[in-house]
Every structure is written in structure tokens, then in C-alpha cells.
Amino acid sequence: MRIGELAGRAGTTPRTLRYYESLGLLPPADRTGNGYRSYGEQHLRLLEQIRALQDFGFGLEETRPFVDCLRAGHPAGDTCEASLAVYRRKLAELDACVERLREVRAQVAAQLALAEEAAAGEGEPMCELAVNAADPPDERTYP
Numbered sequence: 001m002r003i004g005e006l007a008g009r010a011g012t013t014p015r016t017l018r019y020y021e022s023l024g025l026l027p028p029a030d031r032t033g034n035g036y037r038s039y040g041e042q043h044l045r046l047l048e049q050i051r052a053l054q055d056f057g058f059g060l061e062e063t064r065p066f067v068d069c070l071r072a073g074h075p076a077g078d079t080c081e082a083s084l085a086v087y088r089r090k091l092a093e094l095d096a097c098v099e100r101l102r103e104v105r106a107q108v109a110a111q112l113a114l115a116e117e118a119a120a121g122e123g124e125p126m127c128e129l130a131v132n133a134a135d136p137p138d139e140r141t142y143p
Helices: 003-010 014-023 041-055 061-071 081-119
Strands: none
Touching: 003 014, 003 041, 014 041, 041 061, 061 081
16 A cells, blocks of 8 residues: 555554654555555554554654564564563553642642632632732732
């Protein structure tokens, strides 16, 4: 199949395919007699693997071990040790991100509780927005 057909089937663009090829993620296409690139089903399979991983948030370079695994003849891109290592790293990154989000959520919830108390007249304003905006900047006092 030609580059436009492969791009359409993979949900990408010919430019992206040429870029992946330049990075070595896709093997070079065969060339027809008139110089057009000719791609096979293996190229589509590699592209589907790359796209699926990118949809999950993997960076382009993180897809390389999966592509290499497929190119080595394995039935799936995640059956090689290098691919499993990428999965482990990504999972650790996600765990750290989830933990950070939990911390931020707790901080926002605490700030909301303080703000609701202040709005109900039960406490002092806790935000610099409560400072009189008419005061010159160097005369403002912040809590």
C-alpha cells in the first residue's frame, strides 16, 4: 500500500510516517519502480502499536522497545523484557502523579473549607484577594 493509504488506515499523516521512518521506528518502505514508498501489513501493525501506546500517554521514544519487540518477530509488542521495563517505569510515574494529585486535592479541600468559613462570616479571609485593591501596591499588607 502507498503512504497515503497506510496513513489513513493508521489514523495519521504521511508526514508522521516519514518522521517515524526517519527515527527508525518504522523500517524503510520498499520502493516501487517509480520511487513510491510501498508499505505492508507489518508497517500498519507497528503503527497501531505506536498509536495505542501514545493514546495511553507514552512518549514516542517510550514506544521503541514495543516496536523493536514486534520487529523481532514476537507476537505482541509487550512480550519483551525491555517493553515490560517501560511499563514498570510508566506505572511508577503514574503512581507518583496520582499521589501528587491526592496531596493537591487535600490542599484545595482544606482551602475550600477555610474559604467557606470566611464566606459564612466565621473566620478571617485567607486569601490575598481580600486585600483592598485601592491601596497602592507598596502599602498593601498580606495575611
